Each structure stands twice: as C-alpha cells, then as structure tokens.
Amino acid sequence: xxxxxxxxxxxxxxxYQVHQKEPGLVGSLKSFVKRKYADVKAVDDVSFTIxxxxxxxxxxxxxxxxxxxxxxxxxLLYPTNGVARVLDFTPSERRAAFLRQITLVMGQKxxxxxxxxxxxxFLVNAAIYxxxxxxxxxxxxxxxxxxxxxxxxxxxxxxxxxxxxMKCELTAALLHxxxxxxxxxPTIGLxxxxxxxxxxxxxxxxxxxxxxxxxxSHYMADVxxxxxxxxxxxxxxxxxxxDLKALAEKIxxxxxxxxxxSQALDGQRLEEFGEVVxxxxxxxxxxxxxxxxxxxxxRMLAQLPIADVTIEEPxxxxxxxxxxxQAARARAERGEAEEEEE
Amino acid sequence: MLTKYFALMRRSLGVMLEYRAGVLIWMLVNVMPLVxxxxxxxxxxxxxxxxxxxxxxxxxxxxxxxxxxxTTVWVxxxxxxxxxxxxxxxxxxxxxxxxHAYMSDNLADKIIRLAVLIPLGIxxxxxxxxxxxxxxxxxxxxxxxxxxxxxxxxxxxxxxxxLLAFWVxxxxxxxxxxxxxxxxxxxxxxxxxxxxxxxxxxAKYLPFRFMLSFPVEVMLGRLTADETLLGxxxxxxxxxxxxxxxxxxxxxxxxxxxxFGA
Numbered sequence: 001x002x003x004x005x006x007x008x009x010x011x012x013x014x015x016y017q018v019h020q021k022e023p024g025l026v027g028s029l030k031s032f033v034k035r036k037y038a039d040v041k042a043v044d045d046v047s048f049t050i051x052x053x054x055x056x057x058x059x060x061x062x063x064x065x066x067x068x069x070x071x072x073x074x075x076l077l078y079p080t081n082g083v084a085r086v087l088d089f090t091p092s093e094r095r096a097a098f099l100r101q102i103t104l105v106m107g108q109k110x111x112x113x114x115x116x117x118x119x120x121x122f123l124v125n126a127a128i129y130x131x132x133x134x135x136x137x138x139x140x141x142x143x144x145x146x147x148x149x150x151x152x153x154x155x156x157x158x159x160x161x162x163x164x165x166m167k168c169e170l171t172a173a174l175l176h177x178x179x180x181x182x183x184x185x186p187t188i189g190l191x192x193x194x195x196x197x198x199x200x201x202x203x204x205x206x207x208x209x210x211x212x213x214x215x216x217s218h219y220m221a222d223v224x225x226x227x228x229x230x231x232x233x234x235x236x237x238x239x240x241x242x243d244l245k246a247l248a249e250k251i252x253x254x255x256x257x258x259x260x261x262s263q264a265l266d267g268q269r270l271e272e273f274g275e276v277v278x279x280x281x282x283x284x285x286x287x288x289x290x291x292x293x294x295x296x297x298x299r300m301l302a303q304l305p306i307a308d309v310t311i312e313e314p315x316x317x318x319x320x321x322x323x324x325x326q327a328a329r330a331r332a333e334r335g336e337a338e339e340e341e342e
Numbered sequence: 343m344l345t346k347y348f349a350l351m352r353r354s355l356g357v358m359l360e361y362r363a364g365v366l367i368w369m370l371v372n373v374m375p376l377v378x379x380x381x382x383x384x385x386x387x388x389x390x391x392x393x394x395x396x397x398x399x400x401x402x403x404x405x406x407x408x409x410x411x412x413t414t415v416w417v418x419x420x421x422x423x424x425x426x427x428x429x430x431x432x433x434x435x436x437x438x439x440x441x442h443a444y445m446s447d448n449l450a451d452k453i454i455r456l457a458v459l460i461p462l463g464i465x466x467x468x469x470x471x472x473x474x475x476x477x478x479x480x481x482x483x484x485x486x487x488x489x490x491x492x493x494x495x496x497x498x499x500x501x502x503x504x505l506l507a508f509w510v511x512x513x514x515x516x517x518x519x520x521x522x523x524x525x526x527x528x529x530x531x532x533x534x535x536x537x538x539x540x541x542x543x544x545a546k547y548l549p550f551r552f553m554l555s556f557p558v559e560v561m562l563g564r565l566t567a568d569e570t571l572l573g574x575x576x577x578x579x580x581x582x583x584x585x586x587x588x589x590x591x592x593x594x595x596x597x598x599x600x601x602f603g604a
Contacts, residue, residue: 016600071431074435075434075435076431076434076435076599077599077600078596078597078599092597094434096437096438097437098437099435099436099437100437103435104431104435106431109428109429109431109432110432111432111435113353113356113357115356115357115360115361116353116356116357116360120352120353120356121353123349123352123353124349124350124352124353126349127345127346127348127349127350128346128349128350128436128437128438129437
C-alpha cells in the first residue's frame with residue numbers, strides 16, 4: 001500500500017542555473033555585458049523510499065546534493081524533473097495539511113526571533129500550527145524535560161550559547177509533533193557533549209512518535225549512533241543505499257586487527273599476517289582481508305607473544321572516503337568522453 | 343487566521359519594543375510632508391496659490407503626514423534580503439502563505455505609530471486652529487477605508503517588486519523608480535490640483551494618488567460626489583490589479599526559488 005510509505009522519491013532531478021563570472025573587474029565587465037550560465041546538477045536522477053519510523057543518514061561531501069534533496073522534500077524547491085512524494089503529498093504544492101506534519105531543521109538557519117526569549121517563538125508557532133492549548137503545554141513540558149530547557153525559556157535568544165540555541169530551534173521545530181523530520185546538520189558547531197544530547201533526543205523522539213527522519217551530518221558519530229541505513233550521494237548521484245554495516249563490508253574488504261605484544265617485536269615478522277598500518281612499541285595495527293581475519297588472529301595468537309588482540313571494522317570515515325574516491329575515479333574515466341560531447 | 347495574525351503581531355511588537363529608540367527615529371525620518379508644508383506655507387504668504395491658502399496647506403500636509411505614517415511599508419528590504427540570502431525558507435515552512443508573516447509585522451508597527459500619532463494629533467489641533475476638515479461620519483469612514491486601501495496598495499506593490507529578487511539582484515533599485523514617481527504624483531511634493539492641468543488630469547487616475555493623497559482629499563471636502571465615487575472606483579481597480587500582479591509573480595517566482603545560503 002503506497003500510503004504506508006511516507007517518503008517516495010523517483011528519478012528526482014534538481015538543476016540550478018548558475019551565472020559564472022571570471023574574477024576581477026574585467027570579469028565583472030564581461031559578465032555585465034554578456035552573462036554566461038551553466039546548469040549545475042545538484043540532484044541527478046535519485047530514487048529511494050523510506051518507511052515509517054526509519055532514521056536514514058544522508059551522507060555526502062559538501063555540495064553533494066544532500067541539502068537540496070531535503071529542501072525539495074520539505075517543499076521549498078520545485079524539482080526540475082522526477083517525482084517526490086511525502087506523506088502522499090507533493091511537497092512543492094506546499095499544502096497546509098502537509099506543512100503541518102513535517103519539519104526541516106537547518107543547523108545554519110534559525111527561526112527563533114533573535115531579540116526575544118524563545119518562548120515567544122514557541123507561542124507564535126502554537127498559533128501558526130493551530131496546536132491545541134493542552135497539547136502545546138504537554139509537548140513543551142516533554143521537550144523541556146528531554147532537552148533541559150527550563151532555564152532557557154525566558155532568556156533572550158541572542159544571549160543563548162550555540163548549543164542552547166540549537167536545543168530551542170529543535171523545540172520550535174517539533175512543537176507541532178511532525179511525523180516527518182528533515183534534519184540538516186543539526187549538530188554543526190556543537191561540542192561533543194551537546195552532540196550526544198541532541199543525538200539521544202532525536203532517538204527518543206523517533207521512538208516516542210515513530211517519526212520518520214532523514215538526517216545529514218558531517219559527524220559520522222551522529223550517523224553511526226542513529227542510522228541503520230544510509231544513503232550516500234555525491235555530485236547529485238546516488239552512490240549507495242542500504243545498511244551502514246553492509247556498506248563497510250562492501251567497500252572495505254579488510255578488517256582492522258589491533259594487537260598488543262607482551263615483549264618488543266621486530267615489525268618485519270608481522271608482514272606475513274597482513275598489511276601493517278601502524279607499529280609503535282609493543283602495539284601494532286594490521287589490515288587483514290575480511291574472510292581471513294579469524295584465521296589470521298588464531299595464527300598470530302599461536303606464533304607471537306600476544307598480550308591482547310581486538311578485531312574491528314575500519315573507521316566509518318575511512319569507508320566513506322573510499323566510496324567517494326571510487327566515485328571520483330569512475331567520473332574521471334567517464335570525464336573525457338563527456339567533455340568531447342560538449 | 344486572526345489568531346495567527348495576533349500571535350505574529352504580538353511577537354513583532356515585542357521586537358519593536360526592544361528597539362524603542364529605533365522605532366521613534368524611523369517615525370521621525372518620515373517628515374517629508376512637513377518639509378513640503380514649510381515650503382508651501384512660506385510661498386503662500388502673499389495670498390493663495392491655485393486655490394490653496396496657508397490654512398489649506400496646513401490642513402493638507404498635516405493630514406498627509408498622518409497618511410504617510412500609517413501607510414509606511416518597508417517590506418521590500420526584508421523580502422528582497424530574505425529571498426537573496428535564502429531566509430525565505432524559514433517562512434515557507436509555515437503552513438500559510440509567507441505574505442501573512444510580513445503583513446502582520448507591518449500592521450504591528452501601525453499600532454505603535456497610532457499610539458504616538460494620536461496624542462501628537464491632539465496637540466497639533468491646538469497649535470494650528472486654522473486646520474479645517476470635512477468632519478462628517480461619512481467622510482471619516484471613507485478616509486479610513488481609502489487609507490486602508492492606500493496601505494494595502496503600498497504593501498502589495500512593494501511586495502511584488504521585492505519578489506522580482508527571485509530573478510534579479512536589483513529588485514530594490516527597480517522599486518526606487520516606482521518610489522520616485524510615487525513621491526511626485528502621489529501628492530507629496532504638491533497637492534495634485536497644483537500640477538499643470540494635463541499632468542493633473544492623468545495623475546488623477548494613476549495608482550500613486552490612491553497610495554497617499556486621496557484619503558486627505560476626501561477629508562478636505564474639495565472633491566465633488568462624482569469625483570469621490572470615481573476615486574473609489576479607481577482605488578478598487580488598482581488594488582485588484584495589484585493583487586492579480588502579486589499572485590502572478592509569486593506563483594512564478596516560487597518555482598524559481600533556489601533557497602541559497604543554507
């Protein structure tokens with residue numbers, strides 16, 4: 001039944017016309033007389049669906065098309081091509097019934113009135129979203145408890161710290177209890193403690209209201225803590241959609257074996273077990289082919305003076321970097337052909 | 343909808359009251375009608391000009407000052423900025439047309455202005471006993487109606503100019519041209535009767551008059567019943583045209599919006 005799938009995206013494209021200018025005065029004059037425009041494919045033929053209650057991480061370098069996709073889904077942008085459906089609405093029609101059920105939090109934009117305490121904005125949103133009085137009080141009380149807002153409600157927004165402000169932004173965005181949340185870099189610029197708090201809060205909100213959430217973040221910890229599934233995009237193209245763990249297995253054919261020896265050891269003796277990436281004193285790190293890890297570990301235990309051994313997935317940052325490198329190589333190979341066409 | 347307006351206006355008032363001095367200064371810079379009054383007052387020292395004696399200029403320009411204050415609109419600066427810097431995104435997420443957010447903000451300002459202008463008006467009535475107005479319930483009702491229309495036209499025309507920022511970066515510059523014509527033909531530099539006959543004959547039907555001086559003319563009692571009716575019809579026509587233009591530009595512009603800067 002299509003109604004049960006809150007987010008459906010099919011062959012979505014969003015192109016921007018960007019006006020190009022050479023630097024300097026001469027460039028400015030040239031561009032004044034004759035403008036050069038280029039199409040930038042911010043989102044290029046992307047398809048996916050997201051089930052109710054899922055938290056999906058959107059990964060990609062700056063300019064990959066993550067934010068553009070979120071903005072199309074929130075109804076801010078018209079798609080150039082393709083179909084986007086959210087809660088069975090077409091977002092770009094911006095129906096009130098649709099907007100009342102979603103929210104978009106942008107770490108770099110704020111809706112709180114700068115000169116007033118956050119409570120003023122909360123009250124405005126209560127009126128705008130037609131939140132019944134008792135529901136408003138209840139939700140606000142819940143959010144106040146979860147995010148420890150009590151001391152902030154009456155302080156001027158401009159006097160709040162970045163982290164405090166983000167907590168209030170989240171509150172303002174969630175007072176109407178949206179079913180679909182688009183969180184664009186909600187933890188940007190926050191310290192580690194605050195990042196953890198926001199993360200816990202997102203998980204709690206998801207569990208409590210079975211909300212569907214798409215999250216973008218440059219902090220992999222956000223993604224690993226919250227998302228089972230990730231969608232990786234780069235240059236507007238979808239590179240991967242699926243389980244975060246499976247991505248690591250697919251992209252990184254190795255596991256990381258950390259060993260600690262009971263006595264100093266000649267590094268060369270390790271070479272036969274795998275690729276040595278780090279060797280310092282009595283500690284070493286080796287990359288070992290995924291299938292062979294248990295075998296290699298057993299052999300090492302038998303043949304070397306080992307005090308401790310752990311087998312880990314390689315850091316997710318490395319995995320993602322590898323995905324983008326592969327994509328860049330593939331583009332470079334296609335690249336020459338494309339340029340000849342133009 | 344009314345609840346939403348009240349909530350938004352309440353917050354706008356809160357912001358304005360944080361900047362008390364700023365609000366008063368912005369009111370004071372809108373004194374061009376008083377400057378023009380000083381000019382015409384001294385010119386009319388030796389006798390009436392085109393049917394306007396000194397007392398008539400005082401009556402005209404003091405009420406024009408009030409109209410100028412009550413129809414002040416600055417939405418072009420805000421909307422143009424919001425479009426070009428992507429801040430419109432926040433307002434587009436609200437479950438209603440963003441124009442309501444901008445309108446309620448402007449209306450909140452009018453509450454503050456009224457609170458300042460009413461006492462000033464009473465003082466002015468004592469200082470200038472020569473002020474003469476047609477004070478009938480009908481003329482006052484008509485003045486309020488045409489003043490509201492003047493505000494709506496000022497707001498809509500500026501809003502529509504600001505929407506051009508979806509395509510060009512010089513929306514404010516384009517509006518400056520419109521603004522200059524409004525100053526000339528809206529009855530600011532001189533009452534329209536004092537213009538050369540051919541200019542006055544055309545200006546009488548252009549939208550600018552209905553965006554400033556028409557409510558004043560109604561109160562001065564210089565218009566015949568026919569002229570008043572014609573003015574009301576023209577007001578309705580131009581207001582309707584502006585609503586149509588705004589809708590047309592908005593529908594196209596929003597497709598163009600690229601929400602930069604975030």
